[in-house]
Amino acid sequence: MAQVFAYITHKGGAADDSALELAAAAKKLGADAVTAVVTGTGGELDAVCKDMAASYKEVWKIDNAAMAYPNAEVVRKALVNVLPGDCLLLLPHDTFGIDLGPGLSIKMNSAYVSDVVAIDGLEGATLKVVRQEFGGAASTHMTVDTGAGAVVTLRPGSFAADESKSAGGQVVDKSGDAGDLTAKRKYLETVAAEVGDVDITKSDVLVSVGRGIEDQDNLQIVFDLAEAMKADVSCSRPIVDAKWLEKSRQVGTSGLTVKPKVYMAMGISGAFQHVGGIKGNPFIIAINKNPKAPIFQVADVGIEANILEFIPELTEKIKSL
Amino acid sequence: MEILVCVKRVPDTAENEISVSSAGNDIERGDLVYSVNEWDNYAVEEAIQIVDRVGGNVTVVAVGDDESEEILRREMAMGANDGLLLKDGAFDGSDGKGTASILKAAVGKGKYDLILTGAQAEAGAAQVGGMLAAMLDYPYASLVNKVEVIDDKKLKVGREIEGGNQEINEIELPCVLSIQTGINEPRYVGIRGIRKVASVEIPVMGASDLGLGADSVGAAGAKVKRVDYFVPEMGAGAEMLEGSTEEIIDKLVELLKAKGGLK
Ligand SMILES: Cc1cc2nc3c(=O)[nH]c(=O)nc-3n(C[C@H](O)[C@H](O)[C@H](O)COP(=O)(O)OP(=O)(O)OC[C@H]3O[C@@H](n4cnc5c(N)ncnc54)[C@H](O)[C@@H]3O)c2cc1C
Ligand SMILES: Nc1ncnc2c1ncn2[C@@H]1O[C@H](COP(=O)(O)O)[C@@H](O)[C@H]1O
Numbered sequence: 001m002a003q004v005f006a007y008i009t010h011k012g013g014a015a016d017d018s019a020l021e022l023a024a025a026a027k028k029l030g031a032d033a034v035t036a037v038v039t040g041t042g043g044e045l046d047a048v049c050k051d052m053a054a055s056y057k058e059v060w061k062i063d064n065a066a067m068a069y070p071n072a073e074v075v076r077k078a079l080v081n082v083l084p085g086d087c088l089l090l091l092p093h094d095t096f097g098i099d100l101g102p103g104l105s106i107k108m109n110s111a112y113v114s115d116v117v118a119i120d121g122l123e124g125a126t127l128k129v130v131r132q133e134f135g136g137a138a139s140t141h142m143t144v145d146t147g148a149g150a151v152v153t154l155r156p157g158s159f160a161a162d163e164s165k166s167a168g169g170q171v172v173d174k175s176g177d178a179g180d181l182t183a184k185r186k187y188l189e190t191v192a193a194e195v196g197d198v199d200i201t202k203s204d205v206l207v208s209v210g211r212g213i214e215d216q217d218n219l220q221i222v223f224d225l226a227e228a229m230k231a232d233v234s235c236s237r238p239i240v241d242a243k244w245l246e247k248s249r250q251v252g253t254s255g256l257t258v259k260p261k262v263y264m265a266m267g268i269s270g271a272f273q274h275v276g277g278i279k280g281n282p283f284i285i286a287i288n289k290n291p292k293a294p295i296f297q298v299a300d301v302g303i304e305a306n307i308l309e310f311i312p313e314l315t316e317k318i319k320s321l
Numbered sequence: 322m323e324i325l326v327c328v329k330r331v332p333d334t335a336e337n338e339i340s341v342s343s344a345g346n347d348i349e350r351g352d353l354v355y356s357v358n359e360w361d362n363y364a365v366e367e368a369i370q371i372v373d374r375v376g377g378n379v380t381v382v383a384v385g386d387d388e389s390e391e392i393l394r395r396e397m398a399m400g401a402n403d404g405l406l407l408k409d410g411a412f413d414g415s416d417g418k419g420t421a422s423i424l425k426a427a428v429g430k431g432k433y434d435l436i437l438t439g440a441q442a443e444a445g446a447a448q449v450g451g452m453l454a455a456m457l458d459y460p461y462a463s464l465v466n467k468v469e470v471i472d473d474k475k476l477k478v479g480r481e482i483e484g485g486n487q488e489i490n491e492i493e494l495p496c497v498l499s500i501q502t503g504i505n506e507p508r509y510v511g512i513r514g515i516r517k518v519a520s521v522e523i524p525v526m527g528a529s530d531l532g533l534g535a536d537s538v539g540a541a542g543a544k545v546k547r548v549d550y551f552v553p554e555m556g557a558g559a560e561m562l563e564g565s566t567e568e569i570i571d572k573l574v575e576l577l578k579a580k581g582g583l584k
Contacts, residue, residue, distance in 0.1 A: 072461075073461065093447075095463070095464055095480070095481065095482045096482075098451075098463050099462070099463040099464070101448070102448040102451025102452045102455070106451075107455055111544035111545055114446050114447060115445050115447070128548075131444070133443060134444075137334065137340075138340075139551050140547050140548070140549065140550050141551070142547055142548065144545050144546075183460065184493040184496070186491045187488065187490055189489050190488050191486065193487075211335055229577070230583075231582070237502065250485065254481055255484075255485050261582070283580040283582070285573065286559060292340060296558060296559040296561070299559035301561075301562060301573070302561045302562070303562050303573065305569070314574075
């Protein structure tokens with residue numbers, strides 16, 4: 001079968017959690033040896049490569065100062081030059097994988113399938129995977145013709161990390177093959193997210209509201225409930241996009257990671273980018289008018305209700321205790 | 322600046338309860354409400370705002386069927402100057418690469434400095450923009466939440482990365498950007514706006530107009546195929562509280578007390 005590679009994202013000398021998830025996913029392809037490919041430069045890159053050799057039989061290191069920051073346009077060029085054209089390459093479906101994967105698949109003339117949540121297996125050159133559509137409301141099986149190679153991005157958290165660390169692998173320096181890395185996009189700087197007045201990452205109880213609240217004026221009922229419960233208010237992304245609440249209240253992969261004891265998701269559908277920000281295994285209560293909303297798959301307790309009617313009644317009850 | 326914005330007609334998830342059809346080969350499409358993909362609407366607004374600042378023209382393009390005309394018109398009512406519909410039976414069943422190939426051919430028929438797509442559409446693939454850029458050999462940036470025109474050769478763009486941090490890049494024109502929601506506040510489109518563009522002619526191009534061979538697009542050219550839709554067998558899932566609202570609230574209050582949700 002074609003060679004399988006896993007691209008390792010890392011920061012500050014440490015590999016991302018996805019590194020060991022890709023190792024686990026690669027096993028589902030039936031590959032007996034998977035090669036990690038790591039780009040970057042200097043001591044941090046060396047540290048990551050050494051670490052990855054515990055989990056991957058072989059680690060391809062591509063050291064170049066042009067990749068000190070992982071600019072996908074630069075990394076793409078290096079990978080096109082270094083990787084065999086017909087390989088299967090696994091990437092995390094995060095903001096870097098989304099940036100890199102589609103264009104890389106074109107330049108490698110490979111198939112592309114993104115945000116895979118499960119791998120059914122590889123039969124001959126046909127890869128069968130599971131994806132989700134409509135924010136998780138429907139799942140699909142997809143087949144991918146990997147005959148000329150494939151780039152596959154995997155949803156973070158969907159594959160249990162392979163923690164065995166028993167690969168005893170070796171690091172192979174491929175820096176000489178990287179080729180010309182000039183690109184028409186230049187990384188300048190990273191601007192840190194704004195800090196708000198409420199720190200939802202420290203809250204024990206979060207009353208979280210989504211697009212189901214329908215109107216900015218209706219937010220008052222959420223704040224009333226939070227006050228009665230002595231909880232803090234957080235929200236899903238559309239509430240922030242509409243500028244109804246500040247970004248520092250957004251839970252999710254592009255917002256904050258929270259770890260409360262109790263999380264009430266009200267009028268939130270349960271997209272993975274939202275749920276991905278809820279950590280520490282809290283008790284999740286979902287209130288949604290759609291009994292098929294994906295949030296009910298992750299919640300402990302569900303209530304099928306119209307939040308505009310339900311929330312005020314709940315607030316009254318709590319106030320009366 | 323000549324800007325092309327790629328827009329797709331999709332079932333509106335905020336308006337519909339999506340369910341898998343009994344045959345398992347599609348979702349129930351009977352009474353779905355369709356609209357323009359949420360991300361694309363932000364992309365069109367951004368294009369209009371850029372043109373307001375530096376001058377130019379906004380064209381919206383969709384690969385779709387006759388019904389996609391309605392969303393092109395909606396985006397023209399917002400302020401896009403031109404619409405273009407790419408329609409052909411041969412396009413049916415295209416995978417992401419097929420769609421990008423069709424759009425690439427359309428780009429070749431015009432002259433654009435900047436091409437915008439949404440970050441993702443209803444299938445969450447987030448692929449067409451990056452593929453299109455690579456096919457055109459243009460630089461690409463995904464998940465863009467800020468665009469600043471430096472001059473007619475360069476843009477400064479912000480990319481939204483994990484944790485809400487923003488990665489600032491300089492990118493050469495022509496380029497392709499995929500736009501993330503929240504970058505702006507898309508303007509409201511009223512009935513009057515729609516009426517104003519109701520009779521504007523929207524050109525249609527098919528495979529032969531675009532010089533596309535039938536095997537490079539559509540189902541024939543697709544390496545990635547959807548086999549079925551299904552409802553996954555869930556683990557435990559949520560325990561649904563049943564009863565009258567009063568009973569539900571009583572149960573919920575007990576649970577909140579037990580789990581430390583009420584102080
Ligand atoms: C790169 C990327 C990063 C992202 N990062 C994040 C992130 O950090 N956080 C985040 O939240 N999202 C994020 N998203 C967006 C995410 O994909 C979803 O679009 C978003 O989470 C949906 O928010 P929602 O559940 O509030 O809205 P919707 O999906 O529209 O759901 C609204 C829900 O409310 C229900 N409802 C409607 N009216 C009522 C009512 N009256 N009573 C009860 N229920 C009602 C509906 O049934 C529906 O389930 C990201 C997307 C991308 C592409
Ligand atoms: N059929 C289509 N017609 C026009 N643009 C499309 C089409 N499909 C995808 N796109 C564009 O590509 C973006 C990303 O879609 P996707 O890669 O399918 O998640 C969308 O937001 C659109 O801008």
